[in-house]
Amino acid sequence: MAGKVRVTVDHGKCVGTTICVLTVPKVFALDERGQAIVIDPDGDTIDRLRYAEEQCPQSAIKIGISDGE
Amino acid sequence: MTIIHDDLMTPEVINDPHTYYRALREAEPIHYNEKWGGWVLTNYDDVVQVLRDQYRFSSDRMGFLARELSEEQKGGYAPIFEVLSRWFVFADPPFHTRLRLLLNPLFTPKIVGTFRPMVQEIVTGLLDTMEPRGRMEVVRDFAYQVPMSVILALIGMPDLDREKIKHWSEQIGVFFFIRADEPRRREIACEGVTSMVDYIRPLVEQRKNDLNDDIISVLIRAQQEGGLDDMDVISTIILLIFGGHETTMNLITNGTLALMRHPGAWEKLHDDPSIVEKAVEELLRYDGSVKTTVRWAKEDVELKGTTFKKGERLLIALSAANRDPAQFSNPDSLDLTRDPNAHVAFAHGIHTCIGGPLARMEAQESLLAMTKRLTCPVLETDDLHYVPSVIHRALEKMPVTFKKRS
Numbered sequence: 423m424a425g426k427v428r429v430t431v432d433h434g435k436c437v438g439t440t441i442c443v444l445t446v447p448k449v450f451a452l453d454e455r456g457q458a459i460v461i462d463p464d465g466d467t468i469d470r471l472r473y474a475e476e477q478c479p480q481s482a483i484k485i486g487i488s489d490g491e
Numbered sequence: 492m493t494i495i496h497d498d499l500m501t502p503e504v505i506n507d508p509h510t511y512y513r514a515l516r517e518a519e520p521i522h523y524n525e526k527w528g529g530w531v532l533t534n535y536d537d538v539v540q541v542l543r544d545q546y547r548f549s550s551d552r553m554g555f556l557a558r559e560l561s562e563e564q565k566g567g568y569a570p571i572f573e574v575l576s577r578w579f580v581f582a583d584p585p586f587h588t589r590l591r592l593l594l595n596p597l598f599t600p601k602i603v604g605t606f607r608p609m610v611q612e613i614v615t616g617l618l619d620t621m622e623p624r625g626r627m628e629v630v631r632d633f634a635y636q637v638p639m640s641v642i643l644a645l646i647g648m649p650d651l652d653r654e655k656i657k658h659w660s661e662q663i664g665v666f667f668f669i670r671a672d673e674p675r676r677r678e679i680a681c682e683g684v685t686s687m688v689d690y691i692r693p694l695v696e697q698r699k700n701d702l703n704d705d706i707i708s709v710l711i712r713a714q715q716e717g718g719l720d721d722m723d724v725i726s727t728i729i730l731l732i733f734g735g736h737e738t739t740m741n742l743i744t745n746g747t748l749a750l751m752r753h754p755g756a757w758e759k760l761h762d763d764p765s766i767v768e769k770a771v772e773e774l775l776r777y778d779g780s781v782k783t784t785v786r787w788a789k790e791d792v793e794l795k796g797t798t799f800k801k802g803e804r805l806l807i808a809l810s811a812a813n814r815d816p817a818q819f820s821n822p823d824s825l826d827l828t829r830d831p832n833a834h835v836a837f838a839h840g841i842h843t844c845i846g847g848p849l850a851r852m853e854a855q856e857s858l859l860a861m862t863k864r865l866t867c868p869v870l871e872t873d874d875l876h877y878v879p880s881v882i883h884r885a886l887e888k889m890p891v892t893f894k895k896r897s
């Protein structure tokens with residue numbers, strides 16, 4: 423059973439480097455304050471998501487797989 | 492209207508920029524500085540807003556400088572232009588994006604973590620030497636040694652000539668740290684750049700036949716894929732050496748001083764090393780090593796009723812934003828467990844420091860080891876001097892005495 427992907431951005435940490443948006447543009451966008459928001463957690467493969475998580479210099483992104491309901 | 496003077500280089504401002512910037516923020520947070528020739532921004536919100544707007548504000552320092560110079564003057568700056576116009580910190584997208592995404596994977600928190608044991612070893616070695624002496628000059632004997640060793644290793648350069656490299660870096664720094672006290676700025680910086688290029692070029696040539704995982708190899712592979720030339724590779728290496736050691740050295744020094752000057756702070760970190768991450772964030776906020784950065788308006792831009800004209804420059808006072816009471820409670824006090832702490836010591840937006848995770852780790856390990864092994868150091872002199880720079884918050888020297896913990 424495939425789990426559900428959960429993606430969160432800690433806005434206390436995000437400084438708008440835009441690296442996640444450039445890396446997986448279908449998953450992240452910027453809000454009006456220039457911080458990253460999740461538009462579609464399933465917008466890319468889990469490997470690409472994990473890569474984006476790692477690339478954040480602020481460690482602001484967290485990817486989790488929940489077991490579903 | 493303003494009672495605030497415009498001289499950013501007086502001894503008062505250099506020694507204590509925080510008092511000056513506080514007065515400026517209170518009087519006129521968006522202020523035109525006649526002497527510097529541009530706007531000075533000191534509010535947190537304004538600083539963040541400009542830094543995240545790469546569409547209307549440019550980082551193209553060399554491009555804007557070129558417009559101010561005659562052809563003849565530009566000739567005199569040729570080696571500097573050749574190298575610094577390729578620095579992605581001074582570039583807008585798309586050149587910036589290409590290099591940032593290429594190098595970012597080498598500086599992630601995860602990769603940086605693999606260098607932690609190396610840093611611990613370096614720090615231990617340095618303290619093994621210093622401890623029995625009971626004194627050190629923090630800048631040279633300790634704070635500078637750590638980042639220099641690490642950045643040379645990361646880049647893939649032999650650690651044989653660090654004194655030369657340091658000297659050339661300082662020469663380059665004379666050019667754009669707005670070191671107005673140096674009349675031979677241009678010649679000195681040209682000399683530094685040229686020496687550095689001549690030193691690095693053969694290292695790059697050699698590595699072309701012997702690629703591995705270091706930064707030089709990553710740049711060479713990217714070059715082979717197209718779009719970068721030899722000078723792009725060499726210039727990027729110079730940027731990383733340059734950005735990679737002095738700033739971190741100053742954070743370690745300023746951080747040590749702040750811990751010494753706040754009663755109980757040294758012991759607090761000693762007693763509870765688990766606070767070190769928050770403590771380093773607070774030291775970055777409280778007295779970070781980069782006070783300001785600069786942007787240029789690409790078009791007329793209005794901010795809170797003030798219009799920045801196309802081509803005008805803005806001094807973005809990171810240190811001032813970091814002490815803005817609208818963002819931080821008790822901004823002038825040091826709170827080692829401050830949370831939240833959304834400081835802008837590494838800037839904000841697309842140019843946010845690529846070396847942030849590395850600098851954090853180096854500072855954490857340095858301060859942990861020092862507080863663990865030494866009693867709170869005491870200044871040998873109260874006569875401390877800061878480098879006369881608008882950008883860097885840098886102590887010339889910091890001699891201290893201490894005891895080994897029993």
Ligand code: HEM
Binds near residue numbers: 642731785
């Ligand atoms: C405490 C230490 C450091 C501080 C306070 C600091 C500060 C900064 C700041 C404020 C910027 C943004 C400049 C701007 O927006 O105009 C920046 C960018 C940069 N820093 Fe650092 N830095 C530090 C350590 C490092 C280290 C260790 C490296 C090297 C690995 C490094 C390399 C860079 C580079 C290459 C950029 C350009 C990033 C970009 O344009 O995308 N810095 N740094």
